Amino acid sequence: MKTVKSILELKEIVAKQKTNGKKIGFVPTMGYLHEGHLSLMRASKNKTDFTIVSIFVNPTQFGPKEDLATYPRDLKRDQALCESVGVDLIFAPEVSEMYPEGYSTYVDCEGNITKQLCGATRPTHFKGVTSVVSKLFNIVQPNFAFFGQKDAQQVAIIEKMVRELNFPIEIVPCPIVREADGLAMSSRNTYLSEDARKEALVLHKALLEAKTLIENGETDTKVLINEMTNTIKSSKLAVIDYVQVVDTQSLESIATLEDEFLIALAVKFGNTRLIDNYRGQVGGF
Ligand code: PAF
Numbered sequence: 001m002k003t004v005k006s007i008l009e010l011k012e013i014v015a016k017q018k019t020n021g022k023k024i025g026f027v028p029t030m031g032y033l034h035e036g037h038l039s040l041m042r043a044s045k046n047k048t049d050f051t052i053v054s055i056f057v058n059p060t061q062f063g064p065k066e067d068l069a070t071y072p073r074d075l076k077r078d079q080a081l082c083e084s085v086g087v088d089l090i091f092a093p094e095v096s097e098m099y100p101e102g103y104s105t106y107v108d109c110e111g112n113i114t115k116q117l118c119g120a121t122r123p124t125h126f127k128g129v130t131s132v133v134s135k136l137f138n139i140v141q142p143n144f145a146f147f148g149q150k151d152a153q154q155v156a157i158i159e160k161m162v163r164e165l166n167f168p169i170e171i172v173p174c175p176i177v178r179e180a181d182g183l184a185m186s187s188r189n190t191y192l193s194e195d196a197r198k199e200a201l202v203l204h205k206a207l208l209e210a211k212t213l214i215e216n217g218e219t220d221t222k223v224l225i226n227e228m229t230n231t232i233k234s235s236k237l238a239v240i241d242y243v244q245v246v247d248t249q250s251l252e253s254i255a256t257l258e259d260e261f262l263i264a265l266a267v268k269f270g271n272t273r274l275i276d277n278y279r280g281q282v283g284g285f
Pocket of ligand 1: 028029030056058061129132133151154
């Protein structure tokens with residue numbers, strides 16, 4: 001398994017694979033891989049002939065006060081994990097390769113979809129994501145790209161971008177992968193103190209409570225949000241950013257559950273901001 005740092009070299013390898021009729025699967029990541037990422041790679045291996053993983057901590061999606069400098073990085077460890085699931089190629093460019101001196105072109109989805117949920121407190125985040133994902137799509141030219149549903153807003157925005165900019169790529173959303181005790185896997189979990197790690201379980205607990213209420217017929221999202229908020233506040237360390245029930249496409253808040261819905265939350269434990277969600281359909285259990 002090769003690790004390539006140059007865009008030109010990557011493009012040459014992809015062109016050769018495509019000439020040989022291979023379907024390319026792509027898993028974009030910021031590294032410090034965990035089981036959630038590996039599940040995306042396995043999904044790609046199952047569906048495609050040649051799996052490429054990018055490892056790039058993208059500076060343009062971090063706000064000025066966010067954790068770009070401290071974001072965990074370990075390329076050797078990531079390479080071993082990719083190898084263990086049979087990834088064909090890693091693309092790990094330097095920042096200067098992706099954003100050379102004078103770089104100034106961005107892809108920005110201006111719709112409300114980027115302003116809701118995480119966009120409310122991270123106003124520049126999704127512009128950084130859509131810009132780097134567009135660049136990566138143009139470089140890798142995959143047939144399929146695999147994204148984790150934990151970042152449900154990111155998936156919805158990328159699906160919209162792919163539709164509206166006519167990228168010839170199929171987006172494959174993959175289920176959230178959790179630790180045995182229910183915490184959604186995230187590279188940022190490594191920041192949590194022992195106490196915060198224990199208390200962060202309130203997030204999954206709150207989502208499960210909402211799911212049970214819905215299964216028992218509750219459709220009023222205010223009731224759901226109140227219940228979840230109370231559960232999360234039972235943790236002294238938790239500071240809620242948002243707890244919302246939204247439409248799965250527009251990500252606009254909804255008052256009553258009718259069809260498909262997304263319950264999304266973001267909560268800070270110390271300096272660590274965690275997100276989690278539950279996507280469901282009324283009567284679809
Ligand atoms: O989900 C992530 O890790 C990042 O947002 C992505 C898609 C790799 C873009 O940098």
